[in-house]
Amino acid sequence: MANEKRKKLTPVQQEYHLFEKARETKRPVVKNCFRAFLVGGFICMVGQAISYFYMYFFDFTEQTVGNPTVATMVFISMILTGFGVYDRIAQFAGAGSAVPVTGFGNAVISAAIEHRTEGFVLGVGSNMFKLAGSVILFGTFAAFVVALVKTIATQWGGL
Amino acid sequence: MNMRKWLLIALAIVMVMGGCAKEKGVKQQSMQGTNLIRTNTDGTAKRASIDQRPAERAVAYVRSRDDIKDAVAVNTRKKLLVAYQIKHMDRFYRKQIEKEIHDHLKRLFPDYQIISSSDLKIFWKTKELVDNLENKKWDETKTNKQIQKIKRLSEDSA
Amino acid sequence: MLATFFWAFVVGGLICVIGQILMDVFKLTPAHTLTILVVAGAILDGFGLYEPLIDFAGAGATIPITSFGNSLVHGALQEADRHGIIGVLTGMFEVTSAGISAAIVFGFIGALLFRPKG
Structure with missing residues (x-):
């Protein structure tokens, strides 16, 4: 909280503020990083499996396989977002699910789904890239x- | 409740992954088996109708480098196709290694059109071609055509 | 091949850890974090460092959002090579199109298929 704002508070409020601060849960940085590492690494490994799949069964080389892999990951992200699974993963993984392209896909797709009630042009169309x-x-x-x-x-x- | 759902989802993902991984493993194994029967481990087609000595020399050179894991090669009268896999820790230097090998091969075989690649897909394709040659299924025109196809594939950039 | 999976996991995981640190230690919002990572990817490619990382880690480097910046720069440079300075502008989305177009198309399909929750 900003300093000037704190000055405006009544003494009771200030007291509460200190009280709150002392009991505020510290962000478990190490634990969060570990989770992000695990989930992020896992997502990348799935991506690697998908790119080997495309290389093995289609005429993609290591140089060209990136595009179909990314598109597939975004597709998977759509399914998971639609069923509300991705949000749960995000709660657990933090940046581990936000940093891979699936996170980018999730941001776009969840915005699109959320604003659907406002109509397709004004809702979906204009809000899709709100986050991304x-x-x-x-x-x-x-x-x-x-x-x-x-x-x-x-x-x-x-x- | 929440936890259980979570576990279920994780389990599902792991199962899907496991299923896919296993399939792949089996496929690879069976492929290795056929290789054992059909070809020796030299990476060239010894019994092909076209003289494969240039390809053999190319493979010998590429394998002698200590940043290379494996190599295969095919040649026709005018073309030499070499595919290799770089050891994982050296993959950072893929560009330099590719250039070095390509230049060296050009010096070794001035009469041939050289196509060389470190790409895994090209490696698989070349290996397939070696197998086909080894079994004398393919003549030169067909081989040339396939080499041309592989060349085009290797020139595709992202 | 197994080594590629391993390094894809490690490198991809580490990039996510960088993102987590930006969020937790520097108290940035996810949007800021992603933006920084994309810009970092673009700059790394400018120095020619991102491509070797992709060679090394495969999907571990192409799946994180950093590769978005990398491929934008890549497309621009490729076109610039062919058509000179104007190519920087025209070639930008040449390589990247997959991620964005997939997000747009699947986003819209998703909006058609799924209903918002709660």
């Missing part, structure tokens, strides 16, 4: 800058 929009925006802009700098450096800087 920032990822796309900053990802795209950062990529633009990086690629621009690199292109200029290699073409005119003779790097």
Whole structure:
């Protein structure tokens, strides 16, 4: 809580604040990290299995298998989100389920499902990227800058 | 209640994973079996109708490198197709290794068009081709066509 | 092949741990965390470091959101190679399209199929 805000509180409130702070559960960082590691690693391993599947049965190479794998993972994420399973995984895993593309898919898909009652254009259409929009925006802009700098450096800087 | 549901979901995922993994393992095993029968472990087709000595030399060179796990090769009169697997800890340097091997092969076989790749898919495909040659199922035109196909596949980038 | 699974697990897990640390220790929201990771992926690819990681860890590097930034840069650079500086703009989504288009398509299908809960 900000300092100026605290000054406005009555003494009783301040007392309560200290009381609350002392009893606030500390975030179990190590435990959370361990869970994130396990679940995140597991999701990536599933992804690896899917990419081997595509390589074995279809004409995808190690270089090209990424796209169908990502699409499949997002599909799985849709199913899990639709049945409400993904939210439970997220409760347990934290970043372990948010960082893989399935988390990105979950953000888009859950927003789409949630706003369905507001209609498909105004609800689903305009709210779909509410959460994922920032990822796309900053990802795209950062990529633009990086690629621009690199292109200029290699073409005119003779790097 | 919550916990039990959780366990059920986890169990389901593990089961699906297990099922898929097992299938794959079995498939691989059976593939290994056929390889034992049909081909020797040299990575080239010894009994093919086309002279495979260049391919043998290429495999010998690639295998002599200590960052390579396995290699297979096929050649026709004009083309030499080499596929290999890089040891896992050296995969960070895949690009350099690929370039080194490609350049070296070019120097070793100036008369051949070299196609080389470290890709696992290309490795599988080349191995299949070696098996087909070994069993004398395939003649040169067919082999050339397949090599061309593999080449196009290897040039696909993400 | 087993080694690939192992390293996919470890590398993918570690990237998630970085995300968890950003969320827990630096008290960032998930949206901020993901944004930082995407930008980090783009920058790493700028230095040519992300591609070797993919070679090494396979899906462990392509599944985390960091690869989104990486593939954006990759598409842009590929096009820039072919068409010069304007390619940076036109090629951006060349490689990445899979993730986003899948999310859009499946998101909409999901909205058609499933009903919001509670």
